[in-house]
Amino acid sequence: MFKWLDPYAKSETLYHFCGKLLPYLMVSALALLLLGNIWGLAFTPADYQQGDSYRIIHIHVPSAIMSMGAYAAMASAAFVALIWQIKVAHWAVLAIAPIGATYTAIALITGMAWGKPMWGAWWVWDARLTSELILLFLYLGVIALNGAFSDRQVGAKVSSLLALIGVINLPIIHFSVEWWNTLHQGASITKFARPSIDPSMLWPLLISILAFAVLLMALTCLRLRTAILVNEQHRPWVRKLVGGQ
Amino acid sequence: MHFQSFGEFLAMGGYGFFVWLSFGITYLLLVGLIAASVYQQKQFKQQLKATIAREQRVKQYQEQQV
Numbered sequence: 001m002f003k004w005l006d007p008y009a010k011s012e013t014l015y016h017f018c019g020k021l022l023p024y025l026m027v028s029a030l031a032l033l034l035l036g037n038i039w040g041l042a043f044t045p046a047d048y049q050q051g052d053s054y055r056i057i058h059i060h061v062p063s064a065i066m067s068m069g070a071y072a073a074m075a076s077a078a079f080v081a082l083i084w085q086i087k088v089a090h091w092a093v094l095a096i097a098p099i100g101a102t103y104t105a106i107a108l109i110t111g112m113a114w115g116k117p118m119w120g121a122w123w124v125w126d127a128r129l130t131s132e133l134i135l136l137f138l139y140l141g142v143i144a145l146n147g148a149f150s151d152r153q154v155g156a157k158v159s160s161l162l163a164l165i166g167v168i169n170l171p172i173i174h175f176s177v178e179w180w181n182t183l184h185q186g187a188s189i190t191k192f193a194r195p196s197i198d199p200s201m202l203w204p205l206l207i208s209i210l211a212f213a214v215l216l217m218a219l220t221c222l223r224l225r226t227a228i229l230v231n232e233q234h235r236p237w238v239r240k241l242v243g244g245q
Numbered sequence: 246m247h248f249q250s251f252g253e254f255l256a257m258g259g260y261g262f263f264v265w266l267s268f269g270i271t272y273l274l275l276v277g278l279i280a281a282s283v284y285q286q287k288q289f290k291q292q293l294k295a296t297i298a299r300e301q302r303v304k305q306y307q308e309q310q311v
Contacts, residue, residue: 037268041254041264041268042246042247042248042254043246043247044247045247046247046258051258051259051260052257052258052259052260052264053257053258053260053263053264055257055264056263056264056267056268059267059268059271060267063271098278099278102274102275102278105274106270106271106274106275109267109270109271110267110270110271113263113264113266113267113270114263114267116263117260117263215275219278219279219282222279222282222283222286223282223285225286226282226285226286226289229286229289229290229293230289233293238293239297242290242293242294242297243293243294243297243298243301244294
């Protein structure tokens with residue numbers, strides 16, 4: 001059933017496949033981001049309670065959702081790397097981790113800049129904020145663990161294992177606003193019922209979420225290509241490609 | 246357009262500092278991540294190219310000696 005996927009486990013095929021996708025992904029990510037953000041910043045009405053401060057939503061929510069999306073993608077790659085012993089899958093784990101860490105940092109920082117005027121505090125040890133902070137530490141842990149062993153095979157295995165175990169944090173982040181009494185507000189769009197946000201504000205937000213998702217793919221392609229070159233530098237096809245002979 | 250003037254747009258109804266701080270840091274981090282990723286690949290390619298060229302020179306020299 002998944003036979004058609006097999007060639008992409010081969011690093012040379014994957015390198016060229018990512019190279020083909022990269023320009024389209026990068027251009028559309030940046031275009032969508034500018035469209036969504038400019039629309040959200042200048043062309044939507046102000047919130048009836050929060051005034052113009054709510055406009056931070058147009059980067060806070062996309063980065064927060066995609067910080068979890070990136071983790072799910074990283075953990076899937078870790079699963080493949082551990083079960084089927086596919087090397088490129090592990091390189092993908094390490095390619096995604098810094099992107100996810102950046103998204104998580106953006107979600108935390110924009111959340112602080114939103115919390116200060118609305119709650120009166122930059123930071124509170126609320127369940128949503130704390131679990132998102134743990135997500136940042138999980139990303140940093142995966143990166144650090146990989147480099148902590150002199151045997152690279154062991155580092156690869158242990159960091160992939162941490163990435164898998166950390167998945168438990170995703171439902172905790174998502175349901176934290178329901179399970180505990182949090183200062184952080186509940187879900188507006190990531191629920192099965194109708195979104196509790198006006199369509200005029202929802203559309204630019206959805207575009208920005210899509211932009212962060214496409215940017216995640218673009219950066220994964222870019223970073224995975226570098227990882228393939230580094231790890232396969234002694235292979236003839238890399239020598240031919242880079243050495244130009 | 247929601248705002249009447251550019252000054253009003255910058256002021257963000259009094260929340261200008263927090264809104265522009267958020268967007269500023271976000272774009273700084275994103276541009277930094279993209280630039281770092283591009284730079285890493287460029288640098289590694291250059292480094293590998295130099296290594297390969299050096300190996301070839303050594304090989305050529307050894308062949309001349311025989």
